[in-house]
Structures are given as C-alpha cells and as structure tokens.
Amino acid sequence: MVAMPNGFPVVVVGAGQAGLAVSYELTAREVEHVVLERARVGQSWLGLWDSFCLVTPNWTMRLPGAAYSGDDPEGFVPRDEIVRYLRGYASSFGAPVREGVGVDSLEPGPGGGFLLRTSAGELRAESVVVCTGAYQRPHRPAIAAGFPRDVLVIDAQDYRNPAALPSGKVLVVGSGQTGCQLSEELHEAGREVFLACGRAPWLPRRPGGRDIVTWLRETTFFDTPLSDLPSPAARLGANLLVTGQRGGHDLHYRTLQATGVQLLGRLAGVEGHRASFAADLADSVAFGDARYADIRKLLTKQLPIKGIMAPELPDSPPFHADPPLELDLNGFGVVIFTSGFRPDYTHWVRFPAFDAMGFPLTDNGASRVVSGLYFCGVHFLRKRKSSVLFGVGEDAAIVAQSIAHHHRTAPPSARTRSSGHQGSA
Secondary structure, X not given: OOOOOOEEEEEEEOOOXXXXXXXXXXXXOOOOEEEEEOOOOOHHHHOOOOOOEOOOOHHHOOEOOEOOOOOOOOOOOEHHHHHHHHHHHHHHOOOOEEEOOOEEEEXXXXXXXXXXXXXXXXXXXXXXEEOOOOOOEEOOOHHHHHOOOOOEEEEHHHOOOHHHOOOOEEEEEOOOHHHHHHHHHHHHOOOOEEEEOOOOOEOOOOHHHOOHHHHHHOOOHHHOEHHHOOOHHHHXXXXXXXXXXXXXXXXXXXXXXXXXXXXXXXXXXXXXOEEEEOOOHHHHHHHHHHHHHHHHHHHHHHOHHHOOOOOOOOOOOOOOOOOOOEEEOOOEEEEEEOOOEEXXXXXXXXXXXXXXXXXXXXXXXXXOOEOOEEEOOOOOOOEOOXXXXXXXXXXXXXXXXXXXXXXXXXXXXXXXXXXXXXXXX
C-alpha cells in the first residue's frame, strides 16, 4: 500500500501512547500510515508539573511489543522517564511520526474520504484514527469567573512547582488524584493549603506488601466495560486516590487532613473576597468509603477463585468533618482548579460523531456514524483500562485490525466513497 497524492491511506492524529500503539499495530500489518503530532512525542506527559511521576506501577509501561524490562516493576518513574520510554518506543519500530504538525480540522473530503487541514497544509486520508488523549480540555466551572482579580486562578495544567506560584495561601478546587497530589506538594513546601473536595474513590497504596494496581490486575476491575457504568456521567468520575511520590504512599482525604491540609466542601459560590462552600464534606468522604468497600468486596470475592489470598483491608476509620463554610480570600495568592477534564473533539472534528458529553460514539473504536473514522486512547472507550499505558494496546490492535481488513477488502473507489459516508448514530 502506497501513500496517496497529498495524503495517506491512514492518518493517525496524536503521538502519545495511543497513537504510537496504533502505529505499531498498523506497521505490523503493513498498513501505510503517518502519525501527526502537534508538538513532540509524549508532549502531553511533558506538559505535567515538574515533580509528576507515574501513578501506576512501572510494570504498567507495557505498550505492544515493549513490556517493562526494568528492575523495579512496582516503583514509579518520574515524568521525564515516561517521555523517554515513549520516544524510545517510537524509534524502536520506526514510527512514521511527523512532529510539529498540528491538525486544525478534520472534514469530509471532496468526493469522499477525509480532508485534514494541518499547520503543514492539507492532507487527504481514506481512514483517520483520532488519538488526542483521554484528558483534553480542563474543566473550569462557571463559578470560577467570580474570583477577584488580585487572586491568580489557574488550571492544573498550568502548575509547575510551588516556587512558580505567587506567595500566599492556596485554594485547590477539585480533589481527584491531581488535586490531592498538588495539595500535598504545596503543603510540604510550607504553603497553607485549602482543598475543596468532591467525590472520589480511595484505596491504600500497598496492602499486603503489593501495589493495589497489581492486586486489581488479578480481578475484572480494569476490564469493566463502558456498558457496566451506572450512567454516562459516571465516565467523568474521579480516578482512585493514590500517588507514586517517594516510592508510593497512601494519599486521600484522611492523610491530607492529618498533615494539616484544610479540607472543605464543594465550592458553592464566590462574591468579592468571600468564597462559600457546601456542607457536604462528610458526604464526599462517605462516597469514597463506599467505593473502598465495593473494591474490597471485589478483591475478596475474585482473588480466591484464582488461588490468591486477598489482602486484609480494614474498615474505613472514623472521619471528623467540621469544615468552614466560608473563606476570606484576602491573603490567598492562587486558586488552582483540578476539577477534571472534558472531551474536546467537536471544535475540530467536523462530523456529528459524538454524544451529548462530547465523547465519540463508537463500537470497538470505530465510529458508529462515520465509516473510516476511528478513536483510540479515549477514557472508557471500551473498558476502564482503555486509556492507560497497559490497556491501550488492546484497543489499538482491534482498531488496526479493522483498518487493515477494510483496506484489504475494499477497492480504492469504494474505500474513498465509504470513508465519507455519514450514517445514523
């Protein structure tokens, strides 16, 4: 299969773990393609804060054909090592990556197929795989606009380290993995930190001397399909509260409270220099405790079936919640929003291929709406593990096989016509 004039049979958009895994699988099937990356390979990881390290154990760095081979499988590598792994992976099979090429729009091609308008000019493609990451657009609720101008307001992606922030107290809004990790780092740097909490599950880092992710790998937890979620909105729920800092340790509301971080309820309003908070901190903690109990039940039920003794997980300890319902923002230097991410496809993908929340409508990664359009690396694309380093390869192989089959069996004229077809969701 050869490249098309001004284009390729297949264009992969994004050179993170998903795009590279798809490229590996397409290469193995001898499907001609190109990978377009707006910046550099692994850029989304490089854009994280300075002290970031992998939240899952090192063994989870296992893209297709490149399982972890180091001597610390249950350690946690720093950010830059993850980037080196991805760049080495791309080099290992000669991934056809074009760095510095941003895709500004993906549209129906004239006469069929796809037209990509890029920073390097227009490209045609018969098939396109969108691999632009699981976490795309930081979610900042409308209430954020009410903060006074003398208090810096940033998103987590703009945070680098404590020294880069203005002096004063810090309010962190959003208490998933990122919110808890930044709160801990800022507190340890001597800052007075307030954390507005939401609902997030938690687990101990290393029960029974083994990492919790390693335990969960032995169950169906990471293979939970999208269809098993209680509602579509559950796809936006917080990940497990854990950290890989300093070799990995417990990090959740109780540990933060014990160190001196001031926990608050959900941010409810801002008026002048007064911020108000809901009286729901105890409810948020109870939510996390319920998820802890659910996973404990999963471990004790499924591990013995495989001949594995489940680790002992005690009942959740008591929690004292008496947070202030208002804060005087005088003396605060910065507010950091860590309130999650939302899909960001619809501003550049010119097809009606998404649900009400902006997630692509797919079956096994293939768009239900547009023939020839695929997605990979999406949170809960197929399963809970679809977007993570040790799970994305499974989806990449399915997508690549579907593309290879399509390009083997359809004549060129039919491929072009079908690629531009829009059906019903």
